[in-house]
Amino acid sequence: MKLLEVKNLKTYFNISSGQVKAVDDVSFDLDYGESLGLVGESGCGKTTSALSIVQLLPKEGKIYGGEILLEGVNLAELNDGEMQKYRWNDISLVFQGAMNALNPVMRIGDQIAEAIVLHQKVSMKEALIKAGDILELVEMPRDRLMNYPHEFSGGMKQRVMIAMALACDPKIIIGDEPTTALDVMVQAQILNLIEKLRKEFNMGFILITHDLSILTETCDKIAIMYAGKIVEIAESEELFKKPVHPYTNKLIGCFPDMNGERKLKEGIEGAPPNMLELPSGCLFAPRCEFASDICHQSMPETVEVGPNHYVACHKWEEMINGQ
Amino acid sequence: MDNNIIEVKNLKVYFKLKNIFGKKKNLVVKAVDGVSFEIKEGEILSLVGESGSGKTTTGKALLQLVNCEFDVLKFQGKEMDLTKKGLNSFRQKAQMIYQDPYQSLNPRQQIIDIVTEPLEVNKLISSEEERLKRAKEALEQAGLKPGEDYFFRYPYELSGGQRQRVVIASSMIMSPKFIVADEPVSMLDASIRTGILKLMIELKEKNNLAYLFITHDLSLAWLISDRIAIMYLGKIMEIGEANIIINEGVHPYTKALIRVMPKAGVKRDGLRDVLEGEVPNPTSINSGCKFCNRCPLATEICFEQEPEMKRIGKNHYAACHKLEENSEE
Amino acid sequence: MNSIKHEMRRRKIKEFGSSVYHNKTALVGTIVLSFFVIVAIFGPMIIPFSTLDFGNPEDMLQAPNGEHWLGTDDMGRDILANLISGARVSLLIGFLATLISMGIGTLIGISSGYFGKAIDNILMRLTDFFLVIPWLPLMMVLAAILGTSIWNIIFVIGITSWAGTARVVRAQTLSVKERQFVERTVSLGSGSFHIMSKHILPNVFPLIFANTVLIAAAAILSETTLSFLGLGDPTRASWGMMLHYAFESGAASANAYWYYLPPGICVVLVVLSFALMGYAFDEIMNPKFKER
Numbered sequence: 001m002k003l004l005e006v007k008n009l010k011t012y013f014n015i016s017s018g019q020v021k022a023v024d025d026v027s028f029d030l031d032y033g034e035s036l037g038l039v040g041e042s043g044c045g046k047t048t049s050a051l052s053i054v055q056l057l058p059k060e061g062k063i064y065g066g067e068i069l070l071e072g073v074n075l076a077e078l079n080d081g082e083m084q085k086y087r088w089n090d091i092s093l094v095f096q097g098a099m100n101a102l103n104p105v106m107r108i109g110d111q112i113a114e115a116i117v118l119h120q121k122v123s124m125k126e127a128l129i130k131a132g133d134i135l136e137l138v139e140m141p142r143d144r145l146m147n148y149p150h151e152f153s154g155g156m157k158q159r160v161m162i163a164m165a166l167a168c169d170p171k172i173i174i175g176d177e178p179t180t181a182l183d184v185m186v187q188a189q190i191l192n193l194i195e196k197l198r199k200e201f202n203m204g205f206i207l208i209t210h211d212l213s214i215l216t217e218t219c220d221k222i223a224i225m226y227a228g229k230i231v232e233i234a235e236s237e238e239l240f241k242k243p244v245h246p247y248t249n250k251l252i253g254c255f256p257d258m259n260g261e262r263k264l265k266e267g268i269e270g271a272p273p274n275m276l277e278l279p280s281g282c283l284f285a286p287r288c289e290f291a292s293d294i295c296h297q298s299m300p301e302t303v304e305v306g307p308n309h310y311v312a313c314h315k316w317e318e319m320i321n322g323q
Numbered sequence: 324m325d326n327n328i329i330e331v332k333n334l335k336v337y338f339k340l341k342n343i344f345g346k347k348k349n350l351v352v353k354a355v356d357g358v359s360f361e362i363k364e365g366e367i368l369s370l371v372g373e374s375g376s377g378k379t380t381t382g383k384a385l386l387q388l389v390n391c392e393f394d395v396l397k398f399q400g401k402e403m404d405l406t407k408k409g410l411n412s413f414r415q416k417a418q419m420i421y422q423d424p425y426q427s428l429n430p431r432q433q434i435i436d437i438v439t440e441p442l443e444v445n446k447l448i449s450s451e452e453e454r455l456k457r458a459k460e461a462l463e464q465a466g467l468k469p470g471e472d473y474f475f476r477y478p479y480e481l482s483g484g485q486r487q488r489v490v491i492a493s494s495m496i497m498s499p500k501f502i503v504a505d506e507p508v509s510m511l512d513a514s515i516r517t518g519i520l521k522l523m524i525e526l527k528e529k530n531n532l533a534y535l536f537i538t539h540d541l542s543l544a545w546l547i548s549d550r551i552a553i554m555y556l557g558k559i560m561e562i563g564e565a566n567i568i569i570n571e572g573v574h575p576y577t578k579a580l581i582r583v584m585p586k587a588g589v590k591r592d593g594l595r596d597v598l599e600g601e602v603p604n605p606t607s608i609n610s611g612c613k614f615c616n617r618c619p620l621a622t623e624i625c626f627e628q629e630p631e632m633k634r635i636g637k638n639h640y641a642a643c644h645k646l647e648e649n650s651e652e
Numbered sequence: 653m654n655s656i657k658h659e660m661r662r663r664k665i666k667e668f669g670s671s672v673y674h675n676k677t678a679l680v681g682t683i684v685l686s687f688f689v690i691v692a693i694f695g696p697m698i699i700p701f702s703t704l705d706f707g708n709p710e711d712m713l714q715a716p717n718g719e720h721w722l723g724t725d726d727m728g729r730d731i732l733a734n735l736i737s738g739a740r741v742s743l744l745i746g747f748l749a750t751l752i753s754m755g756i757g758t759l760i761g762i763s764s765g766y767f768g769k770a771i772d773n774i775l776m777r778l779t780d781f782f783l784v785i786p787w788l789p790l791m792m793v794l795a796a797i798l799g800t801s802i803w804n805i806i807f808v809i810g811i812t813s814w815a816g817t818a819r820v821v822r823a824q825t826l827s828v829k830e831r832q833f834v835e836r837t838v839s840l841g842s843g844s845f846h847i848m849s850k851h852i853l854p855n856v857f858p859l860i861f862a863n864t865v866l867i868a869a870a871a872i873l874s875e876t877t878l879s880f881l882g883l884g885d886p887t888r889a890s891w892g893m894m895l896h897y898a899f900e901s902g903a904a905s906a907n908a909y910w911y912y913l914p915p916g917i918c919v920v921l922v923v924l925s926f927a928l929m930g931y932a933f934d935e936i937m938n939p940k941f942k943e944r
Contacts, residue, residue, distance in 0.1 A: 041512040041513065041514055042512055153601050155601055156601075183373035183374055183539065183601075183602070184373065184539060184540075184541070184580065184583055184584070185373060185579070185583060185597060185598055185601075185602075186373075186601060187583075188583035188595040188597045189595075189597050191595065192595050192597060195594060196594065210512060210513060211513075211585075213542070213585040213586075214585045216585075216586075216589060217585060217586065217589065217590060217591035217595075237589075237590050251513060251514065253517075254514055254516060254517050255513065255542075256542040256543060256545065256546040258545065258569065258584070258586055259586070259589075262545065262565070262566070263546075264517060264520055264521055264524065264546065264547065265517065266517070267514055267515070267516070267517030267518040267521065268514035268517075269518075271484075271515075386839055388835060388838060388839055411841045414839060414840060415841065418839065418840070419836065419839045421832055421836060423832065426831060426832040426833065427832040427833050427836045428833055429833040429837075429850075429855070430855070431854040431855055431857075432850070432851075432854070436850075440837065440840060440842070440850075441840045441841070443846075444837070444840055444841050444842040444843070444846055445840075445841055493840075
């Protein structure tokens with residue numbers, strides 16, 4: 001059994017101007033100790049996917065279909081009270097601005113311990129000892145439990161947030177742009193830390209980011225999202241060496257390749273579709289240079305083009321042969 | 324005859340800190356502490372560093388937007404005229420592009436007013452027709468076509484990429500010679516980024532512009548610039564041609580940055596080779612090399628004496644005591 | 653080209669109108685106030701009685717009846733007629749005093765926030781002075797010295813009520829001043845006047861507008877107070893003057909509720925409608941409450 005299987009997940013938002021299919025028919029899975037990168041531009045539904053898994057959607061959002069199987073249990077069917085048992089204990093989240101979510105007038109130790117007490121049946125004293133243990137786990141001295149958030153730098157606060165995410169020994173950690181606001185060196189430190197902990201505890205890790213370049217060295221698998229759908233999913237080296245979907249190909253070109261030529265590649269013309277008026281057919285077709293009639297008419301099926309390599313594109317055969 | 328557009332020697336920006344009673348203590352933040360470089364006409368110099376390295380402050384100091392001290396500051400070969408009149412004519416030729424187009428546009432101004440504002444404050448337009456014509460030209464040059472469609476919109480009606488194009492249109496309307504671009508694409512999505520960079524380069528080639536391109540992203544700097552300067556805590560650690568810095572960088576800090584740079588498509592074995600710790604607080608800086616606390620090669624001399632800039636090769640300089648040992652390893 | 657500009661402006665006004673319509677507080681406030689404004693403008697043209705028309709001795713202090721719907725006062729004048737012409741005076745004083753107050757407050761607030769340093773210090777100490785002095789005695793003294801004319805009352809209320817506005821505007825100016833678009837315009841070479849008028853004012857304006865409405869409420873109340881204390885303009889009967897006369901004639905002890913109640917209720921309604929609008933406009937126009 002896989003650790004996490006997401007099957008045909010549909011999460012829609014009902015807003016005053018209509019329905020937004022933020023996540024539409026998204027499927028992926030995650031094994032123990034495996035890391036998956038979910039990448040796409042802003043508004044592509046990557047964060048909504050994560051929030052659907054832990055059911056922390058804003059009130060306009062609702063899961064309309066699909067299954068989220070955590071070790072065989074379908075989280076999508078649980079009510080809020082039942083879900084509470086799985087959040088933090090089995091799946092925890094680290095957000096982008098998470099470091100600003102710390103209460104400025106409470107000691108770090110108390111904040112971590114509080115999270116532990118909320119989810120596990122332990123006393124505050126035991127929880128504080130545990131808080132010290134996990135602080136050491138994220139490579140911070142135990143005595144910093146007594147410090148207030150303002151005494152930490154941004155990178156340190158993000159470490160504290162990772163510590164809190166680890167507090168209840170989860171099986172999966174979801175990082176939603178966990179290093180975006182940080183400096184390159186601190187980002188590398190944090191990613192190192194997550195990688196180390198993941199291997200140590202055999203946890204699953206989902207990294208959500210807009211920065212494709214950090215994914216290959218961080219994740220085993222990469223899923224590319226566009227306008228609420230996964231257009232391509234593959235093992236990370238495979239994805240970079242043999243991208244099939246035209247969007248993947250272009251997106252890779254948007255990041256400088258230090259081993260390649262020093263030249264600005266073509267960007268992607270146009271903008272992602274308006275989520276309220278989605279085009280019929282393939283959602284990328286209006287921006288795609290290979291699009292033909294069929295692309296504008298029908299939505300492509302997801303096909304397996306290689307081992308563990310899935311693509312949703314009508315032209316996948318041409319794409320593979322063209323390279 | 325040098326064709327430097329801008330040249331600065333020993334630029335310093337110090338901020339005095341106040342304590343809670345508002346009295347000035349002796350706490351001084353040396354945001355920029357003795358920076359020297361020059362940019363040639365039509366050249367892109369990238370200033371790369373982590374937050375707190377003083378890269379943005381350097382850019383603002385060049386444009387005289389913060390109080391600064393310097394030994395030499397020359398623009399187009401002449402000493403900068405710091406009188407009000409001199410500054411005004413300088414500002415027509417030197418502009419700044421900011422990181423966040425959400426912040427750098429007045430939310431209550433229409434696009435046409437934003438774009439033609441430089442002309443208006445410098446009283447360079449005579450009639451409404453001319454204003455409309457210039458605005459249309461500028462917007463279309465920045466890739467917003469047709470220009471008049473954008474005239475009476477407000478910034479919140481545009482996407483991030485379009486907003487940054489408005490900023491560029493507004494900056495270019497005076498045909499400047501020098502632009503400080505402070506992380507102009509870091510807030511934008513990857514697919515839009517390339518378009519903005521292409522536009523900036525296209526305009527550079529057309530108008531023989533020079534850029535000071537401020538970024539935290541070494542790979543981006545490598546991609547677009549002629550030369551790269553690496554900054555750490557208010558000092559330039561190493562400066563040289565882009566390819567040389569990336570492939571033959573000598574300073575331990577440059578090397579550390581290059582080591583952690585994500586390499587797309589390559590699976591890393593083992594963990595990243597990171598520098599421990601973080602950039603220290605700039606108020607508590609010792610007398611020696613700024614980087615000594617985190618430098619793997621640091622010895623006694625590094626803690627005591629600040630290293631001088633040394634010439635390594637053509638256009639390539641670095642400030643480090645340990646250059647010989649470093650290059651041998 | 654101009655048609656697009658007009659179209660944009662029309663769209664903006666429509667947008668504002670629709671948010672007022674959907675905000676119940678704002679809607680109630682606007683309706684009540686509009687009613688009084690219409691009455692103040694057109695009312696005196698249609699009322700059958702002159703306000704200065706002294707009635708017959710037998711008309712004195714009549715309770716409401718078919719001829720005098722709201723009764724008569726101690727001089728036999730029609731209360732409704734007085735009320736309608738009083739609306740004009742009270743609202744006029746309210747609006748003009750507010751205009752003066754907002755003008756001074758905005759000018760001092762923006763200059764103080766923008767220039768900072770010594771100018772800020774001087775202007776803010778002046779503001780503090782006006783903020784802490786007991787305004788009622790000051791108004792009484794000023795009104796007594798300057799004489800009791802409606803223009804003097806407007807002036808007195810105007811110059812005693814700007815301090816709060818100045819404080820609020822200064823605070824907002826300080827925050828707008830730090831925003832990046834201001835720095836950008838400096839880098840374009842703009843001067844102080846340009847920055848203050850084109851960048852800072854438009855961004856503090858919503859706040860000023862919301863504040864104006866609240867100041868107007870206070871101004872009408874101040875006018876009522878001054879007039880009630882006998883410092884009003886005797887030639888123009890505002891609601892405050894009506895209350896003053898009612899009190900002097902002993903209407904309360906004579907149980908002539910129709911004399912003192914209507915002006916009181918009108919003052920309360922107008923002040924309330926201003927206050928409702930003020931809070932609602934603050935909500936509508938304050939970007940903090942708006943999603944980006």
